[in-house]
Amino acid sequence: MSSVSAYYNGKTVLITGATGFMGKVLVEKLLRSSPDVKAVYILVRPKAGQSMQERVANMLKCKVFDRVREDCPNFHEKIKPINAELTQPKLAISAEDEEELLTRVNIVFHCAATVRFDEPLKHALQLNAMGTQRLLELAQQMQKLEAFIHISTAYANCVRKCIDEIIYPPPAEPKKLFDLVEWLDESIIQDITPKLLGDWPNTYTYTKALSEYLIQQEKGNLNIAIIRPSIVGASWHEPFPGWIDSFNGTSGIFVAAGKGILRTVIANNEAVADMIPVDVVINLTLAAGWYTAVHRPKNMLVYNCTTGGINPFFWGEMEQYVMSTFKRNPLEQAFRTPNAHLTSNYLINQYWITVSHKAPAILYDLYMRLTGRKPRMMKIINRLHKSMMLLQYFSTQSWDWSSDNMNMLMGQLNTEDKKLYNFDVRQLHWSEYIESYCLGAKKYLLNEDMSGIPAAKQHLRKLRNIRYAFNTTLLVIIWRIFIARSQMARNIWYFVPLPGGPPIPSNQQLWASESESSRKIHSLQLQPAFIVH
Numbered sequence: 001m002s003s004v005s006a007y008y009n010g011k012t013v014l015i016t017g018a019t020g021f022m023g024k025v026l027v028e029k030l031l032r033s034s035p036d037v038k039a040v041y042i043l044v045r046p047k048a049g050q051s052m053q054e055r056v057a058n059m060l061k062c063k064v065f066d067r068v069r070e071d072c073p074n075f076h077e078k079i080k081p082i083n084a085e086l087t088q089p090k091l092a093i094s095a096e097d098e099e100e101l102l103t104r105v106n107i108v109f110h111c112a113a114t115v116r117f118d119e120p121l122k123h124a125l126q127l128n129a130m131g132t133q134r135l136l137e138l139a140q141q142m143q144k145l146e147a148f149i150h151i152s153t154a155y156a157n158c159v160r161k162c163i164d165e166i167i168y169p170p171p172a173e174p175k176k177l178f179d180l181v182e183w184l185d186e187s188i189i190q191d192i193t194p195k196l197l198g199d200w201p202n203t204y205t206y207t208k209a210l211s212e213y214l215i216q217q218e219k220g221n222l223n224i225a226i227i228r229p230s231i232v233g234a235s236w237h238e239p240f241p242g243w244i245d246s247f248n249g250t251s252g253i254f255v256a257a258g259k260g261i262l263r264t265v266i267a268n269n270e271a272v273a274d275m276i277p278v279d280v281v282i283n284l285t286l287a288a289g290w291y292t293a294v295h296r297p298k299n300m301l302v303y304n305c306t307t308g309g310i311n312p313f314f315w316g317e318m319e320q321y322v323m324s325t326f327k328r329n330p331l332e333q334a335f336r337t338p339n340a341h342l343t344s345n346y347l348i349n350q351y352w353i354t355v356s357h358k359a360p361a362i363l364y365d366l367y368m369r370l371t372g373r374k375p376r377m378m379k380i381i382n383r384l385h386k387s388m389m390l391l392q393y394f395s396t397q398s399w400d401w402s403s404d405n406m407n408m409l410m411g412q413l414n415t416e417d418k419k420l421y422n423f424d425v426r427q428l429h430w431s432e433y434i435e436s437y438c439l440g441a442k443k444y445l446l447n448e449d450m451s452g453i454p455a456a457k458q459h460l461r462k463l464r465n466i467r468y469a470f471n472t473t474l475l476v477i478i479w480r481i482f483i484a485r486s487q488m489a490r491n492i493w494y495f496v497p498l499p500g501g502p503p504i505p506s507n508q509q510l511w512a513s514e515s516e517s518s519r520k521i522h523s524l525q526l527q528p529a530f531i532v533h
């Protein structure tokens with residue numbers, strides 16, 4: 001008998017960020033594993049011209065709910081959307097809705113956040129830190145609240161190399177910052193952001209660190225737990241292997257590499273790629289919710305939800321597995337053959353950016369212009385470079401996260417719960433997982449059908465032929481330049497017995513202008529690597 005699923009049956013749950021990548025997996029698993037949950041309130045904002053109701057209707061059509069749709073066809077009746085905006089006072093929840101939440105909710109899962117690394121500081125603070133504070137205020141008034149689970153990130157304290165399951169001193173006093181951004185002009189905030197961030201690499205990790213500290217400061221008597229996942233990847237098993245619907249983290253990089261656009265990445269082959277499947281994070285989150293509510297630990301527990309210390313995996317291995325999968329199962333309409341390499345050398349990376357990103361993009365855009373179409377590849381490449389700049393902080397270093405609480409929690413689960421809410425990452429087989437992740441990105445992120453693989457392979461063969469033709473033409477042009485300038489090259493050329501080769505020259509021609517042309521060879525500085533690799 002599962003204690004965790006039994007616990008959620010009959011309970012009323014509130015989830016923020018339910019429309020996001022992890023939120024959807026949480027809602028799905030909760031409804032599937034505890035079909036008798038009383039109600040699941042989700043805080044949703046209207047967005048992109050869609051009302052809250054339209055957004056929820058669209059969300060429920062998502063493939064991630066296929067399994068629960070089959071198991072419990074009426075699952076949607078349990079979902080109760082509430083109009084909310086976390087950056088607004090009182091979360092912009094109506095008095096009537098607030099009353100309903102205050103009298104009914106038993107457990108809160110707080111997933112909503114901006115995860116963008118380039119989010120302006122003011123907005124990141126308003127959502128990630130102030131939003132969390134406002135939700136806590138609401139939670140303090142909830143009459144039947146048993147547990148509050150906050151999703152943070154393992155990188156909230158990335159300025160440290162060894163990260164324990166404790167709350168560290170914040171980068172700044174949150175309330176002083178709130179005051180500052182309240183009255184300072186937006187442009188001034190932008191100007192001083194690097195100074196404020198100090199050692200933190202971006203506004204995301206900075207504001208996540210602040211929100212952890214705020215929770216510790218203002219938790220009062222609430223039963224709180226903090227979950228810190230590392231890089232969240234596609235699902236391992238549930239609701240089905242490889243499910244992913246977000247380009248964040250490594251997913252966008254995989255797609256760009258699979259499409260043959262991304263050919264060079266700044267990363268340390270030997271550094272740990274601390275990735276964790278989304279279903280593992282959600283299983284741990286639900287188990288931690290149960291443990292926090294039922295066992296009520298005296299101190300607030302922080303769960304580092306990471307793999308590096310338990311089942312380490314390295315960026316170099318990731319490169320191999322990703323490339324091998326996309327070579328065997330290519331993405332449709334690839335720009336070039338997938339062939340990405342990692343390097344930790346900045347100059348080498350710059351060299352390949354020029355040769356293998358920019359040069360092909362310029363040529364392709366020229367071709368688009370000549371055929372009367374809109375050039376677009378250089379724009380894509382520039383965006384990719386901006387993303388890679390922001391991500392390289394994470395791909396060039398390793399961190400040590402302790403995972404004692406994750407192990408402790410596993411020990412608290414009964415045999416059935418260990419299976420139903422599996423977060424034992426020792427069982428994770430990385431090559432199989434990465435293959436299923438890449439195929440999931442193909443199917444669920446790009447909506448490509450597996451039946452299109454033969455055509456995609458045919459397309460890659462066409463690209464290979466174009467590459468051969470291009471390289472041969474380039475070689476001939478380079479050779480012609482040599483021939484025109486070097487007597488020695490001409491001599492070699494004339495003695496190569498090629499069909500249709502040049503006529504045998506006279507002795508006079510052979511020795512003509514030798515000294516002048518050999519001087520010119522040295523000044524040519526040809527770059528053989530311009531031949532597309």
Ligand SMILES: CCCCC/C=C\C/C=C\CCCCCCCC(=O)SCCNC(=O)CCNC(=O)[C@H](O)C(C)(C)COP(=O)(O)OP(=O)(O)OC[C@H]1O[C@@H](n2cnc3c(N)ncnc32)[C@H](O)[C@@H]1OP(=O)(O)O
Binds near residue numbers: 115153230232323
């Ligand atoms: C080949 C082997 C590969 C080996 C891998 C090696 C290295 C990987 C390197 C690092 C990975 C480290 C990741 C660390 C994660 C830290 C853990 C956390 O705590 S998680 C939170 C993680 N947050 C993120 O990952 C957010 C990062 N993203 C951003 O900050 C921004 O997206 C951005 C990078 C600044 C780019 O912003 P930009 O405005 O340019 O673009 P948008 O994000 O708005 O996207 C616009 C649009 O395009 C879609 N999109 C994005 N990427 C792709 C893609 N690759 N292909 C196709 N389409 C893509 C995106 O969904 C948007 O679409 P829409 O407008 O419809 O929403």
Ligand SMILES: NC(=O)C1=CN([C@@H]2O[C@H](COP(=O)(O)OP(=O)(O)OC[C@H]3O[C@@H](n4cnc5c(N)ncnc54)[C@H](OP(=O)(O)O)[C@@H]3O)[C@@H](O)[C@H]2O)C=CC1
Binds near residue numbers: 047086230249
């Ligand atoms: N993805 C990852 O690799 C990792 C994520 N995390 C953490 O996990 C949590 C979930 O991340 P993930 O699912 O990937 O993120 P997503 O960007 O996919 O989802 C973010 C969610 O927050 C909601 N949200 C954003 N702004 C507001 C707002 N102003 N008011 C109300 N809701 C808002 C979004 O709603 P809307 O649909 O309206 O935009 C969405 O539901 C975050 O706290 C993140 O920090 C931690 C480590 C790694």
